[in-house]
Amino acid sequence: MAEDTESGGINFDGGAPWAKDLQKKQDPDRVRQLQIPPGMFEPKPLREIAPPDPATRTAAYVPAKGEAAAYDPNLPRKHERHGDEPSYYDISILKRPLWGWEIAAYFFLGGLSAGSYLIGRAADRFGSGPTRDLAKFGSLAALAAILPCPPLLIHDLGDPKRFHHMLRVWKPTSPMNLGTWVITAYSGHVTADVARFFLNQYGDRLGIDERHKIRRMMNNGKLLLIHDAGGAPLTLLLASYTGMLLSATSNPLWSKNPWLSPLFTASAFSTGAETLSLILDCLPATQRPKYGSTQKALVRLDTLCHAAELACLSGFNHHAGEKAAALHTGEQALNHRISQAGLLGSELLKLVPATGDLARRRRMVSSLLGLAGGFLMRWSFVYGGHSAATDPHTARLASTPAPAKPALPPKLKRGLLMAIGFPLLALEKIGAAQRSVPSAGTAKGR
Amino acid sequence: MTVSLPILGDVEHALTDVIGNFPNAFPPRRTPVPSPMDDQGRKEIYGFFTDTTLCIGCKACEVACKQWNQLPSDGLKFTGNSFDNTGHVGATTWRHVAFKEKIAQGTHPDSVGQRVHHTAGTPSTDGASDGHTVSTSRWLMMSDVCKHCESAPCQHSCPTGAIIYNKFGDVYVQNDICNGCGYCVVACPFGVIGRADNEQDDGHAHKCTLCADRQEEGMTPACAKACPTASIQFGKIDELRYTARQREEELHGRGNKDAYLYGCDSVGDYGPLNAFFLLEDHPNEYNLPVAPPQPFRGQKKRYAAGVLMGLALTAASALLFGGINRGGGSNGRRH
Numbered sequence: 168m169a170e171d172t173e174s175g176g177i178n179f180d181g182g183a184p185w186a187k188d189l190q191k192k193q194d195p196d197r198v199r200q201l202q203i204p205p206g207m208f209e210p211k212p213l214r215e216i217a218p219p220d221p222a223t224r225t226a227a228y229v230p231a232k233g234e235a236a237a238y239d240p241n242l243p244r245k246h247e248r249h250g251d252e253p254s255y256y257d258i259s260i261l262k263r264p265l266w267g268w269e270i271a272a273y274f275f276l277g278g279l280s281a282g283s284y285l286i287g288r289a290a291d292r293f294g295s296g297p298t299r300d301l302a303k304f305g306s307l308a309a310l311a312a313i314l315p316c317p318p319l320l321i322h323d324l325g326d327p328k329r330f331h332h333m334l335r336v337w338k339p340t341s342p343m344n345l346g347t348w349v350i351t352a353y354s355g356h357v358t359a360d361v362a363r364f365f366l367n368q369y370g371d372r373l374g375i376d377e378r379h380k381i382r383r384m385m386n387n388g389k390l391l392l393i394h395d396a397g398g399a400p401l402t403l404l405l406a407s408y409t410g411m412l413l414s415a416t417s418n419p420l421w422s423k424n425p426w427l428s429p430l431f432t433a434s435a436f437s438t439g440a441e442t443l444s445l446i447l448d449c450l451p452a453t454q455r456p457k458y459g460s461t462q463k464a465l466v467r468l469d470t471l472c473h474a475a476e477l478a479c480l481s482g483f484n485h486h487a488g489e490k491a492a493a494l495h496t497g498e499q500a501l502n503h504r505i506s507q508a509g510l511l512g513s514e515l516l517k518l519v520p521a522t523g524d525l526a527r528r529r530r531m532v533s534s535l536l537g538l539a540g541g542f543l544m545r546w547s548f549v550y551g552g553h554s555a556a557t558d559p560h561t562a563r564l565a566s567t568p569a570p571a572k573p574a575l576p577p578k579l580k581r582g583l584l585m586a587i588g589f590p591l592l593a594l595e596k597i598g599a600a601q602r603s604v605p606s607a608g609t610a611k612g613r
Numbered sequence: 614m615t616v617s618l619p620i621l622g623d624v625e626h627a628l629t630d631v632i633g634n635f636p637n638a639f640p641p642r643r644t645p646v647p648s649p650m651d652d653q654g655r656k657e658i659y660g661f662f663t664d665t666t667l668c669i670g671c672k673a674c675e676v677a678c679k680q681w682n683q684l685p686s687d688g689l690k691f692t693g694n695s696f697d698n699t700g701h702v703g704a705t706t707w708r709h710v711a712f713k714e715k716i717a718q719g720t721h722p723d724s725v726g727q728r729v730h731h732t733a734g735t736p737s738t739d740g741a742s743d744g745h746t747v748s749t750s751r752w753l754m755m756s757d758v759c760k761h762c763e764s765a766p767c768q769h770s771c772p773t774g775a776i777i778y779n780k781f782g783d784v785y786v787q788n789d790i791c792n793g794c795g796y797c798v799v800a801c802p803f804g805v806i807g808r809a810d811n812e813q814d815d816g817h818a819h820k821c822t823l824c825a826d827r828q829e830e831g832m833t834p835a836c837a838k839a840c841p842t843a844s845i846q847f848g849k850i851d852e853l854r855y856t857a858r859q860r861e862e863e864l865h866g867r868g869n870k871d872a873y874l875y876g877c878d879s880v881g882d883y884g885p886l887n888a889f890f891l892l893e894d895h896p897n898e899y900n901l902p903v904a905p906p907q908p909f910r911g912q913k914k915r916y917a918a919g920v921l922m923g924l925a926l927t928a929a930s931a932l933l934f935g936g937i938n939r940g941g942g943s944n945g946r947r948h
Contacts (some may be wrong), residue, residue, distance in 0.1 A: 260897075266799075295930040330792070406919070407919025410915075416800050436930075464936070479922070547662075
């Protein structure tokens with residue numbers, strides 16, 4: 168019986184051989200877990216609660232910032248702002264986008280790189296004299312801008328392996344997959360260009376002279392043509408796919424907006440032109456004069472791109488309608504306004520008359536304003552998506568069929584018909600009269 | 614035969630590691646899965662039919678889903694929105710029971726369109742009114758889930774090929790190659806798929822798998838198995854659609870004219886959904902989109918618009934740079 172009590176009331180003698188070992192063994196972790204820390208069960212002193220102050224008891228409840236809509240009964244609840252719109256407790260249907268500053272910066276840098284590279288190549292192919300030097304500056308700027316892009320994307324993903332996972336399939340239905348292939352190919356492409364310029368300039372010092380196989384191959388006209396023919400579509404895709412990527416989502420701000428891709432492309436070109444203009448302005452004073460006419464062309468191109476950008480922006484706003492509210496009210500309204508102000512400011516600065524060094528400084532400020540505008544444009548579009556998706560009203564709008572466009576009022580319709588119809592009728596009559604004259608003449612002649 | 618160099622031990626180890634793992638960089642193609650688009654595949658597609666008129670809001674589906682799929686908790690919080698403290702389907706909530714209290718008293722102007730809600734054939738009249746108005750207060754409950762679209766935008770958008778249609782026609786996320794880019798999160802118009810950001814999982818996309826592992830064994834998904842009122846029904850999609858239409862007719866016959874099927878036929882830009890619902894109110898009342906957009910429609914045109922803009926601006930720059938020569942002033946080559 169004594170044995171029984173030792174082994175917890177069970178006799179192990181005739182039992183399984185491992186049972187006794189089990190009894191002897193003690194799990195150190197288990198013991199540690201079971202140890203009760205000192206003072207665990209000691210009663211804690213009660214928190215002292217101040218008696219309510221009669222002066223403050225009757226005072227109106229002042230809600231904290233952002234709490235007003237939920238608690239103040241006098242204010243309309245958030246979902247009542249849009250009338251009797253059906254909703255589920257004003258919780259947004261859509262999820263908030265997960266893209267942050269890395270993506271905004273990548274969109275800007277990728278666009279800048281594509282823009283400056285293409286402008287450089289165009290200058291090389293169609294320009295002459297010192298204008299052709301833009302190719303060198305363009306390629307250098309393109310490489311400098313594309314280099315931080317993969318690290319930015321990897322930082323967003325959190326692991327270099329995850330970047331590789333996008334390259335294990337070729338899936339052009341996904342703009343992101345296509346874009347990953349494009350930036351991978353494009354970086355190699357631009358690197359080849361930069362290597363060519365580097366070898367042409369410093370090759371002799373490295374012992375690779377003009378007759379060297381590598382340099383002859385690199386400067387071969389036919390190969391260069393193939394290089395450009397392959398690079399142009401690649402670069403155009405890099406400039407335009409970022410807008411396309413955003414428009415292939417269900418986010419209210421971006422969803423299916425056909426103006427987003429041209430807008431980002433135009434911005435890519437304008438930032439590229441501004442970067443090249445800045446580079447030319449930062450050159451030593453002895454080199455600057457020969458690029459005078461090139462600068463003028465770049466500034467004109469920049470103006471053209473800005474005009475295209477504004478046209479696309481108005482098209483975007485027209486297409487999105489109320490869904491673009493995130494850009495005009497809320498968190499990103501200021502950034503968006505500053506981006507437009509930067510764009511307009513850079514254009515206005517170009518109109519200010521200036522000569523000599525003042526003109527150069529004015530042009531530099533104008534370029535910087537344009538670059539800042541381009542960056543803030545991407546920023547406001549990426550972060551505007553966050554506000555658009557979290558606002559339950561715009562989230563509902565994204566999945567609500569657009570109301571049929573109102574037909575023209577009958578009076579206006581009649582007026583338009585008359586405005587078009589009468590001149591046509593008049594022309595017809597004049598034509599008929601003219602036709603009848605020679606026929607009459609021939610009849611007379613007969 | 615391996616030649617080991619004692620000095621370069623670590624280097625050799627690293628090299629053999631790289632060489633040994635080299636084939637893994639190019640994983641073999643996965644076995645082809647039947648497309649839900651072709652007729653042969655369509656027969657085998659399974660899905661959910663969620664009948665909200667039968668839902669009692671017990672949240673058994675939510676619990677069963679969490680248990681079976683070992684999903685972490687969403688934390689303790691009170692939303693104040695009826696009995697719903699979950700809020701939304703997401704990365705760690707694949708079934709979500711929505712509770713919507715629709716309180717309408719007598720002839721209040723906000724009452725739900727003065728609709729007559731018949732319960733088991735007899736309208737419950739409001740004693741205080743003149744007899745024409747009836748109590749219209751209701752409690753809507755719905756178990757929300759991934760819709761398993763036949764042409765799923767998350768599958769279209771996935772840049773790694775992690776999201777596939779599996780052999781049961783479900784939209785399935787393969788977590789080993791998901792890179793957490795978050796594109797599917799913005800692509801889904803139903804706001805279903807989410808990215809996990811917790812201790813166990815560093816940023817992978819998750820959503821309902823339609824219990825593919827249970828389906829492999831011929832078992833019903835956990836939520837449908839746990840549902841005590843057969844509000845969630847699981848089966849072959851064609852059969853489910855047939856029973857759903859029958860149920861709708863039955864409800865209409867009883868006088869519940871508001872009952873309608875959401876997703877049994879096409880919704881918005883989408884064809885029939887593989888997880889569809891029988892609702893009694895406006896879809897937005899259940900946080901479902903009225904006409905979900907298919908963001909990948911018109912993709913080529915949008916690409917073309919961007920590329921054309923780029924081409925136009927390249928041409929403009931070419932003209933501008935070409936014009937310098939014509940304008941004179943530079944010592945460039947002349948043709």
